[in-house]
Amino acid sequence: MLRPKPGAVRAAPYDERDRASHRPSASLREDTLTDLHAFVAGLPKAELHVHHIGSASPRIVAELAARHPDSKVPTDPEALADYFTFTDFGHFIEVYLSVVDLVRTADDVRLLTFEVARDMARQNIRYAELTVTPYSSVRRGIDESAFMSAIEDARKAAEAELGVVLRWCFDIPGEAGLEAAEVTARLAVTEGLRPEGLVSFGLGGPEIGVERPQFKPYFDRAIAAGLHSVPHAGETTGPQTIWDALTSLRAERVGHGTSATQDPELLAYLAEHRIALEVCPTSNLATRAVADLERHPIREMVAAGVLVTVNSDDPPMFGTDLNNEYLVAARLLGLDERGVAELAKNAVGASFLDDAGKARIAAEIDAYTDSSLGAAAAARLAP
Numbered sequence: 171m172l173r174p175k176p177g178a179v180r181a182a183p184y185d186e187r188d189r190a191s192h193r194p195s196a197s198l199r200e201d202t203l204t205d206l207h208a209f210v211a212g213l214p215k216a217e218l219h220v221h222h223i224g225s226a227s228p229r230i231v232a233e234l235a236a237r238h239p240d241s242k243v244p245t246d247p248e249a250l251a252d253y254f255t256f257t258d259f260g261h262f263i264e265v266y267l268s269v270v271d272l273v274r275t276a277d278d279v280r281l282l283t284f285e286v287a288r289d290m291a292r293q294n295i296r297y298a299e300l301t302v303t304p305y306s307s308v309r310r311g312i313d314e315s316a317f318m319s320a321i322e323d324a325r326k327a328a329e330a331e332l333g334v335v336l337r338w339c340f341d342i343p344g345e346a347g348l349e350a351a352e353v354t355a356r357l358a359v360t361e362g363l364r365p366e367g368l369v370s371f372g373l374g375g376p377e378i379g380v381e382r383p384q385f386k387p388y389f390d391r392a393i394a395a396g397l398h399s400v401p402h403a404g405e406t407t408g409p410q411t412i413w414d415a416l417t418s419l420r421a422e423r424v425g426h427g428t429s430a431t432q433d434p435e436l437l438a439y440l441a442e443h444r445i446a447l448e449v450c451p452t453s454n455l456a457t458r459a460v461a462d463l464e465r466h467p468i469r470e471m472v473a474a475g476v477l478v479t480v481n482s483d484d485p486p487m488f489g490t491d492l493n494n495e496y497l498v499a500a501r502l503l504g505l506d507e508r509g510v511a512e513l514a515k516n517a518v519g520a521s522f523l524d525d526a527g528k529a530r531i532a533a534e535i536d537a538y539t540d541s542s543l544g545a546a547a548a549a550r551l552a553p
């Protein structure tokens with residue numbers, strides 16, 4: 171997560187004017203339209219860059235607030251919708267911290283995690299690498315093993331009951347410095363604590379004044395323990411931060427990487443080494459990492475042959491979800507249904523799922539695409 175700069179407000183979701191531009195010929199009957207919205211909504215997807223607390227939707231926050239009546243967070247859904255509309259930077263921080271304050275016990279962690287998976291299932295997300303910041307919870311007094319059991323219980327229940335496969339990325343909140351790095355690395359590598367679903371190690375928070383190389387020893391420990399390296403880099407700082415993430419932290423994917431397009435050599439390096447970027451368009455707009463979506467560098471990334479994945483970051487906080495991010499990307503890249511399906515396969519390919527799991531979701535994407543487009547073609551041929 172990156173906190174927005176002053177003046178940032180909730181990003182406008184993909185609107186009806188955009189929707190109209192994707193509609194096929196008006197001569198088709200309404201019930202046979204291959205609407206890109208409907209296609210994206212039903213498309214099996216994987217998400218690689220999404221934060222745990224940052225995924226708490228108003229529905230989940232209402233449930234947590236009802237558990238802790240001393241909190242000032244409203245429990246009424248309508249009041250909550252207003253509460254989640256940020257007026258400025260200070261308001262965003264206030265809301266984010268008030269949600270952090272609602273996650274007080276291991277059972278709150280379990281509820282949050284399972285309910286986030288429920289929101290994912292509703293979008294047909296089949297697999298997600300959820301970025302969890304255990305340091306924040308442990309610092310707030312939640313027992314370390316109880317925290318791990320809570321996320322693992324929720325992970326197993328989400329897979330069994332919702333068909334959503336979750337894996338964890340434990341990230342260092344960069345602003346909390348080396349103490350947070352030490353705690354996060356210890357939790358990630360210690361036998362008996364490290365959760366079965368942990369696949370990667372990350373670094374989030376602000377980039378300005380938080381140099382990547384200082385975290386090298388902690389990434390070295392995590393990598394030695396078999397974890398993948400996925401730091402945020404180049405979201406609000408220049409391409410040097412991305413180079414640092416690659417050379418010091420041995421990044422296998424890069425969170426955001428927005429400024430990569432300022433350095434052709436870096437783009438070529440990312441493309442050649444198949445290092446995927448986790449692009450989160452609406453988040454970049456909400457935090458003012460990009461001035462407007464039309465100028466988002468996703469086009470240059472794709473044109474340079476970089477493996478681009480599309481993600482939602484802190485979706486309810488930015489007024490978006492993964493489906494909306496796919497529609498934004500489709501518009502910016504001029505993608506049709508098959509192009510969108512390829513984008514979904516990029517995320518599967520760049521994930522840390524095992525080969526069998528990747529093949530299963532990719533086959534599901536292909537089957538869905540063929541059957542959706544086949545049905546649409548048949549409808550066009552019908553008298």
Ligand SMILES: [Zn+2]
Binds near residue numbers: 219483
């Ligand atoms: Zn993030």
